[in-house]
Amino acid sequence: MSTFKDLGLNEDLLTAIDDLGFETPSDVQAKAIPILLNDDSDLVALAQTGTGKTAAFGFPMLQKIDVNSRTTQGLILSPTRELCLQITNELKLYGKYCKGLNVTAIYGGASITEQARQVKRGTQIVVATPGRMKDMINRNMVDISKIEYAVLDEADEMLNMGFYEDITDILSHTPKDKSTWLFSATMPNEVAKIAKDFMHAPIEITVGNKNESTNQVSHEYYLVNARDRYQALKRLADANPDIFSVIFCRTKRDTQKVAENLIEDGYSAGALHGDLSQNQRDLVMKSFRNKQIQMLVATDVAARGIDVDDITHVINYQLPDEIETYTHRSGRTGRAGKTGVSMVIVSKSEVRKIKQIERIIKKEFEKKDIPNGMEICEVQLMSLANKVHNTKVNHEIDKYLESINELFEDTDKDELIKKFFSVEFTRFFNYYQKAQDLNVSDSKGSDRQVSADETRYFINVGRKDGYDWMSLKDFLKAVLELGRDDVFKVDVKDSFSFFNTDKSIQEKVLTFFTDFKHNGRFVNVEVSDDKGGGRNRGGRSGKKRRGDRRSSRRSDRSSSGGFAGSGNRKDRRSSKKSKSVSDRPRRSRRRK
Known part of the structure; x- marks a missing residue:
């Protein structure tokens, strides 16, 4: 050598x-x-x-x-x-x-x-x-x-x-x-x-093969519904208590939002993107290098300056637009001879990208399940136990021992241990005891059915109106003032489309689209009998609903002018967006 x-x-x-x-x-x-x-x-x-x-x-x-x-x-x-x-x-x-x-x-x-x-x-x-x-x-x-x-x-x-x-x-x-x-x-x-x-x-x-990933990094992907992406991120963090990670998002807006949500939920997190001033970026990076921040949420561009050797995980909250960029992301971990893990959270429509990345990096991904609540509780409990076991005793506590012993003089060893660890365990147990399974099967058609807590809708616009699934989703989120993942399973046909929301906002959706006009044309939204496959071409339920007076205007709709589709995306994105209600109970802030 x-x-x-x-x-x-x-x-x-x-x-x-x-x-x-x-x-x-x-x-x-x-x-x-x-x-x-x-x-x-x-x-x-x-x-x-x-x-x-x-x-x-x-x-x-x-x-x-x-x-x-x-x-x-x-x-x-x-x-x-x-x-x-x-x-x-x-x-x-x-x-x-x-x-x-x-x-x-x-x-x-x-x-x-x-x-x-x-x-x-x-x-x-x-x-x-x-x-x-x-x-x-x-x-x-x-x-x-x-x-x-x-x-x-x-x-x-x-x-x-x-x-x-x-x-x-x-x-x-x-x-x-x-x-x-x-x-x-x-x-x-x-x-x-x-x-x-x-x-x-x-x-x-x-060094190595062109575009190939380093052998120091293992690659995993987790398949979830798009609306569960943030919940999946939190579980992956909770399942790795000592995580020191970079979380990648595609846009500056998503980067800031994910970081804000993590901080609100009690995680030690920060955002790094191009809208920050140089002083703000320097402060964030200083905190990250000092491990005051455990989870750095970043855009691909901003992350180019991250030079930290002991990052344990890279989490792809969203896959990059350019597949080759994944190589740069995963290269943030597994540095200086250390091992690392690159995790990808994907929805079913994105699984094909995993195969494309595998061909480029010449490595195989391992499909893993998002851990369930009790698995996380066990991991957190044993992590706390190990920290307590390895903690160096601070003898400044000696002068307080007499009072502490008096308080617990009637408590035996087993009960004292249970009480001590229940302080942390109960917090996670209460949060996760009724947590749902976030995993999705990757078999064909498995996530195409409408579950009991979802509503599927018919809307009378489609590809002929200039829409694809992404631009229609953007439009619906903007006009309804919904969160990023509140509209899902968007299926665009030539002259009509389908989409899903949680059943809890069904009334809001139907009420909004009662006599709703866009660019002089009525936009019709109804609850659909279609179960996600799009085989029922009519797609509407036979049930009448309020607002059916619009049926007398069918001929007006069909004869009205063209419907603005993706050409107005910039204006729609600038529409006011309300904060979505999500499952984000407060958690005590974790710091190293």
Whole structure:
């Protein structure tokens, strides 16, 4: 096994490596560092998140630049502010014995004039996000015309975020004879195009297989009804009392909402997304690194800067839009030689995506059941017992023992133990004793039937009106002011559709759609006899209901103008949305 000294690094860097406690190089470091030190060629390095890519390009760049010159010689582009700051801090640690070294972070959300001032003082290496870097170039605040080394870190993510044009523009201001090093976790076509357009005969190294997940992470999925997604999340958290996790949502809005719900329910949680200020993001990340937050709910973009080695679980509350993004998510855990678990909460319509992900990461998912209430109670009880057993005695309690002993002098050992543990056990038992089974069978048609606590409706709009299942669901949620999962089992046909809600809001739905017009057309909603398969083409119940006076207007509806469908989604989403009533009893706040 090679050492860092074997790779050819100089004494200043080796001393810093000893201070940092690094013992042996990772696979990507062992492969990349000798190439970058000895050659001036371009490089494409494919390796999973958490494998030490920053050191793989950081050590060679620090050794090759001239610290006695005030000219900017190295440029590192990264997709997010968090990752930009992380790389900057690591380079400063690696180069702590390189006298005269200056590394400057350039990113949005901070003073552009202060960043320009730091560069002008003499910065050998600039670490930047593409947007802010392009802005500073256009303002003539930074000169990269003489750089010798350009690094595209997390290249696939930068391209997913739409930075291709920014990267193109930035690189056009750099010398053609520079060395370009591209580091990425996956190799989609866009990354291959970057390599072809901006690199000359690059050397390619791969740690593991392209796009493949690390062996340190196991993959599980849990099949539930869409409306039970949040309850499933809470159970997974309760079933893992020592969880230290990142929970991924697709949108900033969902990220904030899930985090707020978790905090309201007594969990140690926080949100990380693009709508937060830089100061707010820094505070959240500081709390997470200090484990004051056990469950960090994040968007894919914001999570790019998370560099925490002991994350136990990644929970995919929602699967990403781009399947390849799953590789980045799961890479948040199982880092630095540790094992981790990547969990996915899916509804039945999403199971096919699991198969697609399996093909990409070349790993199989294990289907698991959401634990039931009594299983969680047992896990929590034994977790508390182990914590008590392993707790170091604080002898400051000795002076209170006499009073405590007097209080329990008539209590035997078994009864005392029961009383002690019942304090925590009773809380979970009362919450979970009547908890329903959240699991759904993955056999065909098993979740297509309407249960006793659901109502299925017919609505006289469909694909011809510009709707698919998602846009119709968005419309219904907006006009009815319902929560994300209160409308489910949406089935869109050509000229009509079906959808479900809980029976408890049936009256609200029917009342709202009594004589309801949208864009001059009546929208008819009735309770349906269809059981979810859509075979009953009429789909309506024979029972008359109030509001049937609208039947006299049938001809008016059919002859009225077109019905606005997905084209109005932006307006509908901005409609006021009331808080849904959910099963969220207060729980005592858990902190480490």
